Amino acid sequence: MQSTYRQPDYAYRRSPDQSAGRAVHHPVIVAGAGPVGLATALDLAQHGVDVVLLDEDHTVSVGSRAVCYAKRALEILDRLGCGEAVTARGVSWQRGKVFFRDRLIYTFDLLPEEGHRRPAFVNLQQYHLEEIMVAAAAKSGRIDARWRNKVAGVEADADVVRVTVETPDGPYVMTCDWLVACDGARSPIRGQVGLESTGQVFRDRFLIADVVMKADFPTERWFWFDPPFHRNQSTLLHRQADNVWRIDFQLGWDADPEEEKKPERVIPRIRAMLGDDRPFELEWVSVYTFQCRRMERFRHGRVLFAGDAAHQVSPFGARGANSGIQDAENLVWKLALVLSGKAPEALLDTYSDERVYAADENILNSTRATDFITPKSAMSRVFRDATLELAEKHPFARKLVNSGRLSVPATLARSPLNTPDSDPFRGAMVPGAPAADAPVTVDGAPAWFLDRVGGDFTLVHFGAAGLPSVLRCGGIDVRVLQVGHDLHDTAGLLEQRYDAREGTTYLFRPDQHVCARWRRHDERLVREAVLRAACNPP
Amino acid sequence: MRLNTEPNLASPDDFYEALIDLHRGLSDAQSATVNAKLVLLLANHVGDAQALREAMALAREAAPADPGRPA
Numbered sequence: 241m242q243s244t245y246r247q248p249d250y251a252y253r254r255s256p257d258q259s260a261g262r263a264v265h266h267p268v269i270v271a272g273a274g275p276v277g278l279a280t281a282l283d284l285a286q287h288g289v290d291v292v293l294l295d296e297d298h299t300v301s302v303g304s305r306a307v308c309y310a311k312r313a314l315e316i317l318d319r320l321g322c323g324e325a326v327t328a329r330g331v332s333w334q335r336g337k338v339f340f341r342d343r344l345i346y347t348f349d350l351l352p353e354e355g356h357r358r359p360a361f362v363n364l365q366q367y368h369l370e371e372i373m374v375a376a377a378a379k380s381g382r383i384d385a386r387w388r389n390k391v392a393g394v395e396a397d398a399d400v401v402r403v404t405v406e407t408p409d410g411p412y413v414m415t416c417d418w419l420v421a422c423d424g425a426r427s428p429i430r431g432q433v434g435l436e437s438t439g440q441v442f443r444d445r446f447l448i449a450d451v452v453m454k455a456d457f458p459t460e461r462w463f464w465f466d467p468p469f470h471r472n473q474s475t476l477l478h479r480q481a482d483n484v485w486r487i488d489f490q491l492g493w494d495a496d497p498e499e500e501k502k503p504e505r506v507i508p509r510i511r512a513m514l515g516d517d518r519p520f521e522l523e524w525v526s527v528y529t530f531q532c533r534r535m536e537r538f539r540h541g542r543v544l545f546a547g548d549a550a551h552q553v554s555p556f557g558a559r560g561a562n563s564g565i566q567d568a569e570n571l572v573w574k575l576a577l578v579l580s581g582k583a584p585e586a587l588l589d590t591y592s593d594e595r596v597y598a599a600d601e602n603i604l605n606s607t608r609a610t611d612f613i614t615p616k617s618a619m620s621r622v623f624r625d626a627t628l629e630l631a632e633k634h635p636f637a638r639k640l641v642n643s644g645r646l647s648v649p650a651t652l653a654r655s656p657l658n659t660p661d662s663d664p665f666r667g668a669m670v671p672g673a674p675a676a677d678a679p680v681t682v683d684g685a686p687a688w689f690l691d692r693v694g695g696d697f698t699l700v701h702f703g704a705a706g707l708p709s710v711l712r713c714g715g716i717d718v719r720v721l722q723v724g725h726d727l728h729d730t731a732g733l734l735e736q737r738y739d740a741r742e743g744t745t746y747l748f749r750p751d752q753h754v755c756a757r758w759r760r761h762d763e764r765l766v767r768e769a770v771l772r773a774a775c776n777p778p
Numbered sequence: 779m780r781l782n783t784e785p786n787l788a789s790p791d792d793f794y795e796a797l798i799d800l801h802r803g804l805s806d807a808q809s810a811t812v813n814a815k816l817v818l819l820l821a822n823h824v825g826d827a828q829a830l831r832e833a834m835a836l837a838r839e840a841a842p843a844d845p846g847r848p849a
Contacts, residue, residue, distance in 0.1 A: 619810070619814075622807075622810045622811055622814045623814045623817075623818070625811065625814075626811050626814035626815045626818060627814075627818060629811075629815070630815055630818060630819070634819075636822040637818060637822075640818070
């Protein structure tokens, strides 16, 4: 199997730390070089922080895992220098179809408007994403990636974290100010520090088959409820790169995972689904069950948890890797400010608060989708089927059909880091919202708004107020962009999406979330908003 | 209370007859589907989330949870 992909081999190299004769100290150690750990390391490097990145393996992820990267994750990957490569390597899509029994009941479009750099989703096998990110990490100059370095023990106290690492040359010990655990759903580090992730186990099993075939199906997400080729269960089809198609077959709780994985069971299922005798090859088969759960808090002193280590959801909705990448971007700017002494450690508690809020939103959405896909009672099934039957003719019922509410970023509207509005605004760009993209012009050339904001705090002022290019707010630099000077809203979409007029001023956090907004620029108010967003005293 | 529980049907007997007729000749399973569709159509028509929750609570009032099952 895996005829379309050859796993890279990242060589184990002995680190000087292993021969130092003492525990060498690092500001940040990131454990786990999956998409979340890599995003954390790349973002820290962009903030000028040196990172040690540990992974117990010596290659990227194996088999069929994360598939769909949502617009917001792609925008974060853009900031990390990987968005273009991921989009080019993957397949973009925004439309989906829902089938019930033998009929198409409706089609949906996740991004029905123009003027965004990135599509609603890019599908790409996780190993390709990781390979792109590992290459970016190698170029950063600040990421010391250590393969076959397995975290075997963690002792954290108020001042420092001691990390024991096992390697082919035996164990060694390092210390760090901050340990970021991105070590996956089973997170050994979570166990090593005596914590747990709790929630709900779903009594259902799903078969994943990655299939290589030439098919002229459009690049869309197709979801079947109770199809003729797989009665009483559901099936999901996604296209990935290299003509690899990912199929998820719901099996039910009583299915025998070992039996179901056998090609003689899998091939007839796929054959029945395709409905013809086109050739295909099996690339990967596995059976999974899932849980919806999270840790109570994502910060435990000097140990910070991100991605599946912190929270887990069902796969319906593509909220796993997407939310993990958003964890990384929420955490890193805060960690960078704390490391440079520009913000108190309390800022890191807001990482936990904001991402626990987002995790709860993701868990709620994915639990609801799972309950719709797998009705838990006879009456739940009656309502599910009634909804699907109505949806074929009646638009209202399509809003009730839930084959996965596809990943959108949380609006952190209640975050204490926001400065509440004092001026009237309309539209979606409330404090706490992730910034909307728009096409702009810079020096006469087309550009994207989101390429211009973020990384640092960014102040965007609509109009020419003759502002300096940098505002210093209590040690924190704020980049200033004047619309009409530094960039031009040629298409008028920026003004529209931000409900802006002459004088309107937006402050964005380094993670591109709206922090504050006003109808006129007032340096004192900007300063107060930046101090508040960094948990600094006014 | 947002839910109107005062008489609101112009011809209650006509409505009730139509409701029973709706199920004539259906199996229990078919009737369950028809009722489910009716609930969904009417819920969308009402729209008011609070009124719907009040109606759900009233509908459930006389049927306490089965003590043999976890809530």
